[in-house]
Amino acid sequence: MVLTVSEEVRDAIATGRPVVALESTIIAHGLPRPRNLQVARELEAAVRREGAVPATIAVLDGTPRVGLDNEQLERVANEDGIRKLGHRDLPLAVATGASGATTVSATALLAALAGIRVFATGGLGGVHREWTVTQDESADLGLLARTRITVVCAGVKSILDVPATLQRLETLGVAVAGYGTDRFPGFYLSDSGHPVDWRLATPEEVAGVMRAQDALGGPEAALIVANPVPEDQQLDPGVHARVLDEALRACEAAGVTGQGVTPFLLDHLVRRTDGASLEANLAAVRGNVALAARVAAAWAAGE
Ligand code: PSU
Ligand code: MN
Numbered sequence: 001m002v003l004t005v006s007e008e009v010r011d012a013i014a015t016g017r018p019v020v021a022l023e024s025t026i027i028a029h030g031l032p033r034p035r036n037l038q039v040a041r042e043l044e045a046a047v048r049r050e051g052a053v054p055a056t057i058a059v060l061d062g063t064p065r066v067g068l069d070n071e072q073l074e075r076v077a078n079e080d081g082i083r084k085l086g087h088r089d090l091p092l093a094v095a096t097g098a099s100g101a102t103t104v105s106a107t108a109l110l111a112a113l114a115g116i117r118v119f120a121t122g123g124l125g126g127v128h129r130e131w132t133v134t135q136d137e138s139a140d141l142g143l144l145a146r147t148r149i150t151v152v153c154a155g156v157k158s159i160l161d162v163p164a165t166l167q168r169l170e171t172l173g174v175a176v177a178g179y180g181t182d183r184f185p186g187f188y189l190s191d192s193g194h195p196v197d198w199r200l201a202t203p204e205e206v207a208g209v210m211r212a213q214d215a216l217g218g219p220e221a222a223l224i225v226a227n228p229v230p231e232d233q234q235l236d237p238g239v240h241a242r243v244l245d246e247a248l249r250a251c252e253a254a255g256v257t258g259q260g261v262t263p264f265l266l267d268h269l270v271r272r273t274d275g276a277s278l279e280a281n282l283a284a285v286r287g288n289v290a291l292a293a294r295v296a297a298a299w300a301a302g303e
Helices: 007-014 025-030 035-049 070-078 087-096 104-114 139-144 162-172 203-216 237-253 258-272 276-301
Strands: 019-022 053-060 063-066 083-085 100-102 118-120 150-153 175-179 183-186 189-195 223-226
Touching: 007 019, 007 053, 019 035, 019 104, 019 276, 025 035, 025 070, 025 083, 025 100, 025 258, 035 053, 035 070, 035 276, 053 070, 053 087, 053 104, 063 087, 063 104, 083 087, 087 104, 087 139, 100 104, 104 118, 104 139, 104 150, 118 276, 139 162, 150 276, 162 183, 162 189, 175 183, 175 203, 203 223, 203 276, 237 258, 237 276, 258 276
Parallel strands: 019 053, 019 118, 083 100, 118 150, 150 223, 175 223
Antiparallel strands: 053 063, 053 100, 183 189
């Protein structure tokens, strides 16, 4: 197999202990240096604190790796020219010996191949606001429609067309539930302004849905657990609306397209909010990682 799973993660999977997959695009392309490496380490520590094993995923020199050591994590955070890899890029990176951080789509695929069922991130990719012109829809959605994994996230990134993304998730047959809320979270914001049909209250309830997915069979699709950032840690909604508008215009003016759009917008928001969007992003990710570890524990307990 081309996949290399670290010894710790392999052991945990073999003995049925809880494991949480973590993506690396947020580290390499979603957060500024040097904070990104600190955050990568902090998130792994948070998974451990909840009694689970972290499995950060990336491709290094053509080898997809599930579970990184310190030095490998440092490469993802600090190496210049590290690529952004969606799932379609994986065979190209493997065959050419490239190194890259994995997005939600590539991470979910590699995690599932390694036998990991729970995955935490910040916000999913989705339908971009100019979709009718650009046809820019994140590959995250299509991959999650075909992969049996549970993704704990703060909804989809608020830079996107949120209602269009929710509609696509419905069309694609991806299950979505709010965690402790009937409102779909808005990444930097606790509430995107849109409702969500299902509400789950405990990690055990989430694990119950995962077992029901398996018991029912049918197409392999993901479960999205949408966990809002705590209201007192969200980005001020007024600031969010104003700066996002400006960021979208700057992105268009700069002629950024494709894979560059999301990192451009996130970076613009960090700079124009004096880091407030970064803090909200981190608060969301921290909450997701801790919840994912508890879901992984509930899942492991029932196996
Ligand atoms: N969550 C964050 N920051 C990020 C991402 C998620 O808090 O940077 C990344 C994920 O890897 C996701 C990607 O898959 O953004 C979406 O990029 P695109 O729109 O190009 O598919
Ligand atoms: Mn995109």
